[in-house]
Amino acid sequence: MPGRLRVKRLVIRTLAFARRPELLAFLPAVTLAAFWAGGEEALLVTVFLVPMIYALAGILGAGPASELVLPGVDPVSGLPLRDTLAERLGRTGEAAEDGARGAACIAVMLDDADHLARRYGHEGFCEILRQTGARITGAVRRQDVVARLEGACFAAGLTPPARNDLETVLQMATRVQDAVEVPISLDATTVHVTASVGFCLSARAPAAGGGALLDAALAAMDDAHRNGPGAIRAFSPEIQRAHEDLAELRSDLGPALDSGQVQAFFQPQICTRTGDVSGFETLVRWVHPDRGVLAPADFLPGILEAGLSERLGEVMLTGALRALKAWDRAGLAIRRVAVNFAAEELRNPRLAEKIQWEIDRFGLTPDRLVVEIVETAVADSEDDVIVQTIARIAEMGCRIDLDDFGIGRASITNIRRFGVHRLKIDRALVARLDEDAEQQTLVAAVLSLAAKLGIESLAEGVETAAERQRLTELGCDHIQGYGIAKPMPLETATRWIASHRGTVGRAPLSADGSA
Numbered sequence: 001m002p003g004r005l006r007v008k009r010l011v012i013r014t015l016a017f018a019r020r021p022e023l024l025a026f027l028p029a030v031t032l033a034a035f036w037a038g039g040e041e042a043l044l045v046t047v048f049l050v051p052m053i054y055a056l057a058g059i060l061g062a063g064p065a066s067e068l069v070l071p072g073v074d075p076v077s078g079l080p081l082r083d084t085l086a087e088r089l090g091r092t093g094e095a096a097e098d099g100a101r102g103a104a105c106i107a108v109m110l111d112d113a114d115h116l117a118r119r120y121g122h123e124g125f126c127e128i129l130r131q132t133g134a135r136i137t138g139a140v141r142r143q144d145v146v147a148r149l150e151g152a153c154f155a156a157g158l159t160p161p162a163r164n165d166l167e168t169v170l171q172m173a174t175r176v177q178d179a180v181e182v183p184i185s186l187d188a189t190t191v192h193v194t195a196s197v198g199f200c201l202s203a204r205a206p207a208a209g210g211g212a213l214l215d216a217a218l219a220a221m222d223d224a225h226r227n228g229p230g231a232i233r234a235f236s237p238e239i240q241r242a243h244e245d246l247a248e249l250r251s252d253l254g255p256a257l258d259s260g261q262v263q264a265f266f267q268p269q270i271c272t273r274t275g276d277v278s279g280f281e282t283l284v285r286w287v288h289p290d291r292g293v294l295a296p297a298d299f300l301p302g303i304l305e306a307g308l309s310e311r312l313g314e315v316m317l318t319g320a321l322r323a324l325k326a327w328d329r330a331g332l333a334i335r336r337v338a339v340n341f342a343a344e345e346l347r348n349p350r351l352a353e354k355i356q357w358e359i360d361r362f363g364l365t366p367d368r369l370v371v372e373i374v375e376t377a378v379a380d381s382e383d384d385v386i387v388q389t390i391a392r393i394a395e396m397g398c399r400i401d402l403d404d405f406g407i408g409r410a411s412i413t414n415i416r417r418f419g420v421h422r423l424k425i426d427r428a429l430v431a432r433l434d435e436d437a438e439q440q441t442l443v444a445a446v447l448s449l450a451a452k453l454g455i456e457s458l459a460e461g462v463e464t465a466a467e468r469q470r471l472t473e474l475g476c477d478h479i480q481g482y483g484i485a486k487p488m489p490l491e492t493a494t495r496w497i498a499s500h501r502g503t504v505g506r507a508p509l510s511a512d513g514s515a
Contacts, residue, residue: 072084074133074147074148076126076129076130076133076148077129077130077132077133077134077148077154078130078133079133079137079146079147079148079154080145080146080147080148081147081148081149082147082149082150082155082214084145084147085105085145085147085155085157085210085214086209086210086211086213086214087210088145088157088159088210089103089105089157089159089202089210089211089213089214090209090210090211091210092157092159092160092202092210102160102201102202102203103157103158103159103160103201103202103210103213104157104158104169104172104199104200104201104202104213105155105156105157105158105199105200105213105214105216105217106140106155106156106158106169106172106173106176106197106198106199106217107149107153107154107155107197107198107199107214107217107218107220107221108132108136108153108154108155108156108176108177108180108195108196108197108221109151109152109153109195109196109197109221109222109224109225110128110129110132110152110153110180110193110194110195111193111194111195111196111225111228111229111230112193112194112229112428113125113151113152115404115426115427115428116128116152116191116193116428118404119426119428120186120189120191124186124187127186128184128186128191128193129148129152131184132152132154132180132193132195133146133148133154135179135180135182136154136156136176136179136180138179139172139175139176139178139179139180140156140158140172140176141158143159144156144157144158144159145157145159149218153218153221155214155217155218156176157210157214158172165201166201166234169199169201169234170199170232170234172199173197173199173232174232176197177195177197177230177232180193180195181193181194181195181230189438190436190438192431192432192436194228194229194230195230196221196224196225196228196229196230196231196232197221197224197231197232197233198217198218198219198220198221198222198223198224198232198233198234198235199217199220199232199233199234199235200213200216200217200220200234200235201235204216204234204235204236205235206237206240216235216240217235219235219239219240219243220233220234220235220236220239221233222243223239223242223243225297226295226297226298249288249291249294249298249299249302250299250301250302250305250306251302253299253302253303253306253308254306254308256286256288257308257311257312257315261286261287261288261289262284262285262286262287262299262312262315263284263285263286263287263315263319263489264282264283264284264315264316264318264319264320264323264490265282265283265284265285265487265488265489265493266280266281266282266283266323266337266487266488266489266490266493267280267281267283267480267481267485267486267487267488268280268480268484268485268493268496268497268500269281269338269458269478269479269480270478270479270480270484271477271478272471272472272476272477272478272479273477274504275504276501276504277334277497277500277501278335278336278478279334279335279336279337279338279370279478280320280323280334280336280337280338280493281337281338281340281372281460281480282316282319282320282323282337282338282339282340283296283487284296284300284312284315284316285487285489286298286299287489309342309344309345310344310345310348313339313341313342313345314354316339316340317339317354317355317358318358319490320337320338320339320369321337321358321359321361321362321364321369322362322490323337323490323493324336324337324362324364324368324369325362325363325364326490326494327494327497330494332494332497332498334497335368336367336368336369336370336399337368337369337370338369338370338371338372338401339369339370339371339372340372340373340374340403341371341372341373342374343374343386346373346385346386346389346390347385347386347389348385348389349385349388349389351389351393352389352392352393352396355369355371355393355396355398356396359396365397366396366397366398367397367398367399369398369399370398370399370400370401370421370422371393371398371399371400371401372401372403372424373390373400373401373402373403373418374403374404390418391418394418394419399421399422400418400419400420400421400422401420401421401422401423401424401458402415402418402420402422402423402424403424403426404424404426405423405424405425405426405446412449412453415453415455416453420455421455421456422450422455422456422457422458422477422478423446423449423450423455423456423457423458424457424458424459424460425443425446425447425457425458425459425460425476426460426461427459427460427461427481428461429442429443429446429459430443430459430460430461430462430467430471430481431461431463431467432467433466433467433470433471434464434466434467434469434470440470440474443459443471443474443476444474447474447475447476451475456477456478457475457476457477457478458476458477458478458479458480459471459476459478459479459480459481460479460480460481461480461481461482462479462480462481462482462483462484463481463482463483464483465483467481467483468483468484485500
């Protein structure tokens with residue numbers, strides 16, 4: 001750790017200690033001692049000097065101690081920021097005698113950071129970040145520097161004298177990942193995290209300088225994240241090209257939406273009581289003519305940045321209703337199809353009118369469409385436009401699913417207020433359900449709440465037979481996830497329905513849900 005950084009941290013800790021209000025209780029004793037030791041002059045000096053020290057420390061007017069952070073230091077983790085790391089890596093590169101003794105950089109990203117933030121709240125997520133930074137610091141060497149980057153990302157700069165060859169840095173990256181993924185204790189709750197890790201050696205960086213080395217490690221980390229969770233990648237020219245291609249890819253999003261390359265895929269939802277298909281969720285995929293099927297992580301951020309959310313919503317809604325109509329013609333009688341609407345779309349005061357027009361165009365009834373609303377959108381009920389839009393959609397007769405339930409802050413009042421028909425249990429609560437007794441308790445509580453409110457439950461993210469079995473035993477009504485089937489295009493989903501019903505040995509359900 002650089003000497004200047006150690007000095008900064010010492011100053012921060014000293015001032016934070018001095019700002020503790022309870023220390024003022026010793027002021028009378030201090031002034032009395034000064035009088036005994038030095039008379040009136042010492043007394044006067046103490047009376048004026050001590051309050052001045054407290055004022056400088058911030059106790060008389062400043063905010064909390066956590067806000068007292070020097071420039072260039074992250075207020076959450078106490079670690080330096082990006083610029084400090086890039087500067088240190090640059091200095092190391094200039095001083096290196098050869099590539100093997102030059103710098104290396106390891107970048108770390110917590111997987112599912114958004115889910116962690118929603119589930120544990122701001123304070124809990126900050127504690128997760130603080131512990132993650134401390135663990136990375138403990139996993140590297142004393143002369144290395146660890147920095148907090150944007151979001152849930154960190155980076156460690158590995159410097160000489162140790163030899164930084166590929167095998168050594170890979171071992172260090174694995175060591176860092178292992179340290180981060182040890183379960184975190186948070187207010188008597190065990191938090192399971194995974195991390196995607198990328199690294200680069202200075203000799204393999206695409207350009208000279210600390211910034212280029214850091215960017216290369218981040219590109220490797222992004223590649224690991226797309227292939228994760230929990231993957232590790234070393235930077236290579238291929239990763240650099242893929243990173244550049246991804247940026248170019250996002251520039252083609254508008255034409256892809258217009259040409260039909262961005263399509264609705266369908267993931268089945270299964271009734272735990274009968275084993276039959278109770279519905280489908282509509283999920284987006286980009287069927288690229290050259291790159292094949294692309295996952296949402298590759299292009300959804302670009303859609304949001306380009307302001308194309310409403311256009312994407314139109315594609316998903318049309319695809320869902322077209323699938324229902326096709327299944328009706330095939331005699332498969334799928335009961336309902338769900339479409340997720342983001343908060344940005346719910347702020348459109350004409351959304352309910354648009355949904356009604358599309359339903360009428362396909363000759364369907366509103367109860368065949370499930371509108372999924374994320375829990376945070378419902379929680380932010382002070383937004384009058386969102387409140388009115390949800391109310392109109394419910395009045396039309398569409399069913400309402402509350403998505404990502406269990407990790408946000410929706411109230412029971414809002415569940416009743418918006419006419420929610422089904423709670424969709426977030427996959428963060430489903431993961432390791434068969435192994436984690438605490439998870440089972442939480443899920444059982446959610447299921448009990450749904451039962452008492454007279455609404456259905458659906459668990460998403462089911463990946464194993466053991467998770468499926470445990471959810472069935474706990475009384476969950478419906479399940480979906482890769483353990484049942486991955487999202488499929490319409491034609492594949494149609495064939496899957498017939499194959500699945502042949503396996504469970506049931507006749508198809510009618511549109512109203514009866515056999």
